[in-house]
Amino acid sequence: MSLSLNEVEGLAKKAARGTGYPWGLAEEAAKASRWLAARGVDGCAALATLLNMADGQDLAAWRPVPGDVWAPPGGHLCPVTAGASLADGLVDLREKAVTMAGVVSPVLLLPFAAQVAASHNALVKVRWHNGSAVTDGDILSLEGSVPEVAEQVTLAVGGEITVPRAPCSRLTPPDETKACLERFAHRTYAPATEESRLKGAGAGLSDND
Amino acid sequence: MKADTRIARRAPDQVMRLGRLGSLHQCRLSFMRQLTRRMAREGWRISRPVFDIDAKGVGRAVYTARGPERAYSLIAFAHDLPPEMRSDRVIAEAWDATFTLFDGVPSAADIDRLEQNVPLQEAGRISESELSLSRANRSVRLWAHVVEALAEGRQPDLEQIDSVGYLMRTTAVYGSGKFGAADREVIAARDEMQAPFQAEMLSVYLTRVFVRDLMQHMARAKGGDSAVDLDPAIARRLGIGNSTGLGMAPFIVNHPVLFNNWIIVREEAIARVRSVETASKAEVAVFRDLVARSALSVAQWRSAHPIQIEKLKDLSRDMSALRAHVEDADLEGEYPWDRLVIWAEEALSQEGQELVASLILEPYDDLVDGLASCMADGNGQAFRIDGAMSLDEVTALLHAAFGWALEVDWDAREENARAWYVSEEKLEPRLAERFEEEVADYEQPLAPGRDAARAFADLKLWSGEGPIAAFLLEHPEHRHIIRRIQMHQAAPYGEIRDNTIGAELLPIDMLRAKLSFFGATHFDPRSDRWVRICMYAGAPYPEELSDDTADLWVYPEAVS
Known part of the structure; x- marks a missing residue:
């Protein structure tokens, strides 16, 4: 099914929230999924990979502890949390490259790398063992393959955009990816009761007159 | 948007209250009138x-x-x-x-x-x-x-x-x-x-x-x-x-920059017209004519809901007072519209005040209509958090945007009585009684005031020159509201300055604020959370559409 980017973002936000992300990070996950989809990368699949692994885990243990290597106490690093900190400018990429360890679904770091690139008006290169990406904030070039977990990811200013990806206005994720995100999203919906049906939406006066 | 005005815009503290937002009326910036004017032109x-x-x-x-x-x-x-x-x-x-x-x-x-x-x-x-x-x-x-x-x-x-x-x-x-x-x-x-x-x-x-x-x-x-x-x-x-x-009520909370742009454009238009030093005879004539036609519209406005019935009584009284005042008022002296707005603030209910604010824009297409291009949200950058901003700066912004919320006792049952959630059944936003229904786990982030107060409690323990980025890594639960607080810089009219989960909340106020910008008239609440309105009443059909008919159709003319 072809999704609008608005649908990608909405589904991603609910799915991230459904696995326990606080709203502010769920918003980041949603914008990141949309940013990827708008460049022909399946942001839904990237997020599903993350959420499948993160579901039921203590997300606090997936946060980075910035240092020489951004390593999470729990062994796995959340790309949304780490990416958001990077985009927030917790460190200045122009002064020093950043290495992260145990990054789950590392492709989700790219939208945040793009924010850094845009704010510094520079190119940012993201490398992992069998692939790399370069972005100027808007355009993305992506080479190699994207693992579910990258043992090490390096982000640095520089690089070259070799094959810019064409912009996309829709995303058709595989059915099982969409179903996975919908399953997580479903957790954000309160079960309906007769009371909520009548009262919660405020039936009030007749609506057939 | 350059404010070349003697009179300043009304302050967000005055404008962004639910009671006032729930009393807004259409004006010449409304989206229906923008469309019909364009189609004719x-x-x-x-x-x-x-x-x-x-x-x-x-x-x-x-x-x-x-x-x-x-x-x-x-x-x-x-x-x-x-x-x-x-x-x-x-x-x-x-x-x-x-x-x-x-x-x-x-x-x-x-x-x-x-x-x-x-x-x-x-x-x-x-x-x-x-x-x-x-x-x-x-x-x-x-x-x-x-x-x-x-x-x-x-x-x-x-x-x-x-x-x-x-x-x-x-x-x-x-x-x-x-x-x-x-x-x-x-x-x-x-x-x-x-x-x-x-x-x-x-x-x-x-x-x-x-x-x-x-x-x-x-x-x-x-x-x-x-x-x-x-x-x-x-x-x-x-x-x-x-x-x-109710589905529409969260929209204005979920789109603070867009909502800001609607409000600030109307406020700018009001400030520009209030700053007009003298009105021409023709401008005064347009205004007087439309006051009379507005009175007809108000007279045709029916509602069976007790709250709106009361508001319509007030508005009806306001209309009489306004018509009497406009008959006698000196609209050819200095700053006539500013004086009229000041008079309305004393003499009329909020319904009437907002009607006057909308009506004074009518004679001034040259001052007002160009602002319409600023009503969309083209600022995707506002989503980005400035992580380098210091904790002290964020706290100062929090005071500017949510100072009111720090005065509220969010632990009190009546201030925290409701929770917004999305129903499994139709995926529509609904409003629950927090202490009677088990929906807290499903709560949507539609209480920015409470969330700002919570963030403030934690920020106090961190205050200083350090960057907000470090706070956000430690407190991801505040990321949503810190983003909104920073948006205040670009969107000073983006936040409702009232409790959106209190026992006194009337969601119809939120609905009306949005629908008034569409250009809707004759708001008829059917409960505290859904409303009927009318769109395009009086508008020309395609075969009648011309520059002469495309704009003021919203004001009914007396049937001869």
Whole structure:
């Protein structure tokens, strides 16, 4: 099914929230999924990979502890949390490259790398063992393959955009990816009761007159 | 937007209160009037290439509107709905008519594809060629009366026409990528779609034409040779109703930059007009005329809801006071509009004050209309958090945007009485009693005031020169509200400065704030959380649309 980017973002936000992300990070996950989809990368699949692994885990243990290597106490690093900190400018990429360890679904770091690139008006290169990406904030070039977990990811200013990806206005994720995100999203919906049906939406006066 | 004004804009603390937002009226910036002015100015042509509807009122129709560069087509499907299935609620599964706005001119194959989907509404799928999805139900009483009267060769009763105001009411108009439709980005750069909700407003404009034609078709089918056509003057009085529920209330909280742009543009327009040193005789004449016509509109405004009945009593008194004041007031002296606004703040209720604020804009298309281009949200950057901002700076912004919220005792039951959630059943936002229903785990982030107070409690322990980025890593639960707090810099009118989860909350105030910018009139709350309105009442039909008729149609003229 072809999704609008608005649908990608909405589904991603609910799915991230459904696995326990606080709203502010769920918003980041949603914008990141949309940013990827708008460049022909399946942001839904990237997020599903993350959420499948993160579901039921203590997300606090997936946060980075910035240092020489951004390593999470729990062994796995959340790309949304780490990416958001990077985009927030917790460190200045122009002064020093950043290495992260145990990054789950590392492709989700790219939208945040793009924010850094845009704010510094520079190119940012993201490398992992069998692939790399370069972005100027808007355009993305992506080479190699994207693992579910990258043992090490390096982000640095520089690089070259070799094959810019064409912009996309829709995303058709595989059915099982969409179903996975919908399953997580479903957790954000309160079960309906007769009371909520009548009262919660405020039936009030007749609506057939 | 350059504020070249002597009189400053009204402060957010004054404007962004729910009581005032719930008293807003349409003005010349409203989205319907922007559309009709543009269509007239650019000479849009509207045609009806398909009208294939049987004597029972079942079939399909296409209305194509051609502007200078592009065409848009409303595709309508008319159904024969058993009365017991008719409901305005989002839980409905069938409607009297269903619609989509097609981007261009549809082929027969497009219409066939859409016929499989549009009548299903939320359960169907539309595509990037479609810009909106909507449906409408008949006003049972008025529909039957008008069809019967025309079929019998007489005109319908004006009293009944005015007491309802429309033949059909839409119960949802979805756009912006919903259910597979094209994203806003696809059309945002087009001149005719740059202002907010222009696709939706066009779809409703064309829906009104379709509803008139369908009604006429049914009257002819029923009455045969004895049927007559509806008097165009009566047709013009008919708008399209709209039933809007809670689903729309969170919109203005979820889009703070967009909402800011609507409010700040209107406030800027008000400040510019208040700063006019002297008004010409012609400008004063326009104003006096529209005050009189507004009084007619207020007199036609009916509601059965106790809250609105009270507000209408106030407004009615306000209208009398305003008319008396305007008769005598010196509008040719210095700063007449500023003096009038100051007078209104003393003499009128909030309904009346906001009506005056909207009305003074009318004579000044040159000062006001250019601002309309600032009402869209083109600022995607506002989402980005400035992590380098110091904790002290964030705290100062928090005070500026949410100072009011720090005075509220958020542990008190009455301040925390409600929770917004999304129902599993129809995926629609609803409002629960927090202490009576188990929905806290599902709560939506629609209480920015409370969230700001919570963030403030933690920020106090961190205060200093350090960057907010470190705080956010430690406190990801505050990321959502810190983003909003920073948005205050770009969007000072983006936040409602009232409790959106308190026991006293009236969601209809939030609905009215939004609908007033569409240009809706005759707000008729049906409970504290859904409202009926009228759209396009008085507007010219395509064959009547010209620069002379395209703008002030919202103000009724006395029937001679």
